[in-house]
Amino acid sequence: MSTPHIDAEPGAFAETVLLPGDPLRAKHFAEAFLDDAQQVNSRRNMFGYTGLYRGQRVSVMGSGMGIASSRIYATELIRHYGVRRIIRVGTCGGVGDVALGQIILAQSASTDSNINRIGFGGHDFSAAADFSLLRQAVEAAENLQLPVRVAPIFSTDSFYDGDPNIVKLLRQHHILGVEMEAAGLYALAQREGVQALAILTVSDHLETDAHLSGDEREQGLGRMATLALECAAH
Ligand code: HPA
Numbered sequence: 001m002s003t004p005h006i007d008a009e010p011g012a013f014a015e016t017v018l019l020p021g022d023p024l025r026a027k028h029f030a031e032a033f034l035d036d037a038q039q040v041n042s043r044r045n046m047f048g049y050t051g052l053y054r055g056q057r058v059s060v061m062g063s064g065m066g067i068a069s070s071r072i073y074a075t076e077l078i079r080h081y082g083v084r085r086i087i088r089v090g091t092c093g094g095v096g097d098v099a100l101g102q103i104i105l106a107q108s109a110s111t112d113s114n115i116n117r118i119g120f121g122g123h124d125f126s127a128a129a130d131f132s133l134l135r136q137a138v139e140a141a142e143n144l145q146l147p148v149r150v151a152p153i154f155s156t157d158s159f160y161d162g163d164p165n166i167v168k169l170l171r172q173h174h175i176l177g178v179e180m181e182a183a184g185l186y187a188l189a190q191r192e193g194v195q196a197l198a199i200l201t202v203s204d205h206l207e208t209d210a211h212l213s214g215d216e217r218e219q220g221l222g223r224m225a226t227l228a229l230e231c232a233a234h
Pocket of ligand 1 (some may be wrong): 156
């Protein structure tokens with residue numbers, strides 16, 4: 001079996017998939033955190049792996065950047081491979097009162113993308129994390145003694161040349177982070193009757209231009225992967 005974008009065998013993915021944007025990060029997570037990891041997808045070099053974490057089957061796969069790419073992979077994982085739980089792990093730009101390196105559990109995701117409106121009859125869709133997955137992530141963070149903030153974020157289609165007033169608007173609405181996938185994943189998951197959550201590390205601050213060093217970024221991503229896996233193994 002294969003889909004237009006995934007050439008894995010039927011049953012190759014676990015019910016829970018961690019979804020970083022970068023396929024090489026998926027490879028790194030699989031090698032660093034999973035036992036007996038097998039590569040299950042290589043089409044377009046969007047590497048996917050399935051292995052064991054604390055004896056439970058978990059997969060990790062790259063999604064590419066942006067709602068368009070990540071929804072293609074998430075849709076095929078859900079509809080063709082029986083995936084029931086998607087945990088995006090990625091970085092975000094910080095807004096307002098949020099520190100570099102802070103982990104954010106994205107409770108809701110506003111967006112400048114039109115994709116949810118198109119799928120929702122032209123109405124505004126309220127894209128939100130699955131509550132029980134969010135609660136599991138909060139509990140896993142408490143067990144790991146990892147400080148997290150549960151907060152609204154913003155998913156943008158434009159990394160460059162977006163709305164010049166957006167940062168001010170986001171701050172006015174107490175939105176803490178900007179990334180490029182969560183709103184699309186949340187709406188897709190709700191429509192498909194599966195669970196989704198985005199766990200994000202603040203890698204740069206959009207008002208101060210401060211950013212994490214390469215090492216700090218890797219440490220942050222490692223902490224996030226552990227949190228996502230503990231949440232998955234709950
Ligand atoms: N914009 C969009 N996505 C991001 C950013 C950003 O500033 N930082 C990390 N991911």
